[in-house]
Amino acid sequence: MLSDVRLDLPVRATLPAVVAALRTAGTGVLVAPPGTGKTTLAPLAVADQVEGRVVIAQPRRVAARAAARRMAELLGERVGDRIGYAVRGDRRRGPRTRVEVVTTGVLVRRLLRDPDLPGTGAVLLDECHERHLDADLALAFAVEARAALRPDLWLLAMSATPEADRFAALLGGADTPAPVVRAESVLHPVTRIWAPPPRPAPAPGAGPVDRALLDHVAATVRRALRERDGDVLVFLPGAGEIAAVARRLADLGDSVALLPLHGRQRAAEQDAALRPGDRRRVVLATAVAESSLTVPGVRVVVDAGLSRVARLDRARGLGALVTVPVSRAAATQRAGRAGREAPGFVYRCWSEAVHEHLPAQPEPEIATADLTGFALDVAAWGRPDAAGLALPDPPPPAAMQVARDTLATLDAVDPEGRITARGRAIAAVGAHPRLARALLDGAGRVGADRAAEVVALLAEDTAAGGVDDLAIAWRRLRAGADPAATARWRAEVRRLRALLPPDAADGTRAGAPLSDDLAAGLLVGLAHPERLARVRRPGGSSYLMTGGTAAELAPGSPLAGAEWLAVAVADRAPGAPAARIRLAAALDEATAREAATALLRTEREVGWSGADVVAREVVRLGALELRERPLTDPGPAEVAAALIAGLRSTGLGLLEWTPAARALRERLAFCRHALGDEWPDVGDEALLAAAPVWLGPELATARRRADLARVDVAAALRRLLPWAQAARLDEVAPERLTVPSGSRIRVDYADPAKPVLPVKLQETFGWRDAPRIAGGRVPVLLHLLSPAGRPVAVTADLASFWRVGYPQVRAELRGRYPRHPWPEDPTTATPTRHASPRRR
DSSP states (O other), X not given: OGGGOOOOOGGGGGHHHHHHHHHHHXXXXXXXXXXXXXXXXXXXXXXXXXXXXXXXXXXXXXXXXXXXXHHHHHHTOOTXXXXXXXXXXXXXXXXXXXXXXXXXXXXXXXXXXXXXXXXXXXXEETTGGGOOHHHHHHHHHHHHHHHHXXXXXXXXXXXXXXXXXXHHHHXXXXXXXXXXXXXXXXXXXXXXXXXOOSSOOOOOOSSOOOHHHHHHHHHHHHHHHHHOOSEEEEEOSSHHHHHHHHHHTGGGXXXXXXXXXXXXXXXXXXXXXXXXXXXXXXXXXXXGGSSSOOOTTEEEEXXXXXXXXXXXXXXXXXXXXXXXXXXXXXXXXXXXXXXXXXXXXXXXXXXXXXXXXXXXXXXXXXXXXXXXXXHHHHHHHTOTTOTTOOOSSOOOHXXXXXXXXXXXXXXXXXXXXXXXXXXXXXXXXXXXXXXXXXXXXXXXHHOHHHHHHHXXXXXXXXXXXXXXXXXXXXXXXXXXXSHHHHHHHHHHHHHHHTTSOTTOOOSEETTEEOOHHHHHHXXXXXXXXXXXXXXXSTTOSEEEEXXXXXXXXXXXXXXXXXXXXXXXXXXXXXXXXXXXXXXXXXXXXHHHHHHTGGGEEEEEEEEEOSSSEEEEEEEEETTEEEEXXXXXXXXXXXXXXXXXXXXXXXXXXGSOOOHXXXXXXXXXXXXXXXXXXXXXXXXXXXXXXXXXXXXXXXXXXXXSHHHHTTSOHHHHHGGGSOHHHHHHXXXXXXXXXXXXXXXXXXXXXXXXXXXXXXXXXXXXXXXXXXXXXXXXXXXXXXXXXXXXXXXEEEESOHHHIIIIIHHHXXXXXXXXXXXXXXXXXXXXXOOOSSOOOOOO
């Protein structure tokens, strides 16, 4: 086949070495920069030397069709003869087809269906450096299929980047890596022009790209048209930005053709952007034009510097396409588009300083995306944890666990992660497992046709055209309002419909037809039961989803005010308080219950409301509370747990702390401080933690907050004391001490480090030393009072006070209190509580 092609591209000289490597080792790596011809010439060279069909896998549908068309043109044939292709919803091949270009997703499905790939002699994995999930899986499955089933299968990885050793080790093993063949590049020089916007643009994210940046991109295109010759290729992150920039350039006139190029177009529209024209062209493209595709006539590239990648908010189960800065490697790939046919120029809409801080390589999809489909595929392959597979990077454990949990809820895998019969049926659909579940389970409820139509729309939600009401988008597609989107949608509908039995139900429930709106809501709910949402305030646009995430409709949404929504697409910007609803369907509570039966539960709830015990029976749909009624017979244990929760949230102030209770608590605190940890801890945290122990009997009979105020706290506290400690309490921490006058005075234990005895000075006559407690370990701090009860001295060293302090106190107070004794030697004087009688 290669001999039929006269085109001489740089890769041609290396193809004999590629074939020799494959013939010797069976595997190989071809490293060839963009524009060297690897995608079109390598498959033809391999087809000349191998028995069976050559399958070349591309990450993108646009590139797959373009590569097939280009090879057919080189052979002077139509696609479908010796060169064919197969992408989702579109296939052209015949009995003479020797080279078939497929997407990596199609290859993965074939490997899962027939791992030995009957009739295939070689598999070429193109652009494997782009690290799409399907590309990683296709590589891993093909390597294992060759090792276990098809040692004769030739396997070639083709990449535009120099990371060859990594793929060589994966294909051949660490000990005997696959041979690496490198093609020299003869790309023409590309001059870089830094063209940052006048003001820095806001950081990209989940929302739309800043309008000022799109204005600047359009202005840069106009500048490039003025300053340079040739066609202009403009890189933008998505179809929405392509349309926005096209509107800004609409006044260029008939001399310039504005041509969009993205994955949402019909094949004919994509082909038009890849063919030379009779006018100067501005091709507005997404990342589909970074590699594989050659856009003829391009001499200038304008790069907005943005990429759109998949991200998953694992905590909330929200997947989204997020706009991120382009990597340096991708920027180099894009710039190279301008130098494929002649010297060119690249206008980069950022500064050289910003460029130095860009990531070196794009993140592999396996590191950031929803891995539910990936996890199902590896389970279907027989490797539930992906261990041992020849993957360039292992899947993140947390993301895999989330994916396995999701598959378990769909009954797609068993507890060990192995695929079930239902899982195989879901995998056979060739869509995300959630959508496959909606198709299979929903067809019997809404009818096969409607199920296929809605799931096809959900599978490619960009076909909604920016409308957030799924029912409106569905009706527009049915009416053919957007021919390109409608064509893709109908192709997918036909594919999905063919998977369902022809006699599926017609969509009735309890004898009543199910409307299209409710059918759409039911199908979305079956796919995403955790995203069923109820409005928070009647007529509002704020919702709470069954998964517990808050969500908001965009201002002016036709869905505003709907009581219930089934949310198909939502994303949440970092730091945002709520997710933004991008696509949803209105439904009613009955349909929501039907869609999310597994989340429906009735619970007895006895708890603390913040003010008192509340006992009720609650019907919930996930995080949404549907119904409640009071419980008249809550169990004592439930009430006790609620009261304990109330104590722990509100504090010990819910109890009535009498003076006796406070005094006992202070005595116990003193014992722990003086005698050690064998005595109970009566701090707030410890008492709250041990509440079931010391308040147990009272809690067993309590029913409400008021019952706590009637608890005898002092008696309850004594339950913390073992019998031996209870017997010693009055000895080591006496409530009162007897002073020489005979009075029994209460000890103040407010400070556990310094117990205090307030006593009138005359009542201590005869004491030589201050009393000691806690088995003689702690001296009592004496607050000595005047006859009027006012403090005159504080001491724990009474002997020193009698010698030094007392003479001064005696001199100051004996004239003021003449009827009270003031002996010179108080240690031998008689203590008294009374004053001397008045003389008559």
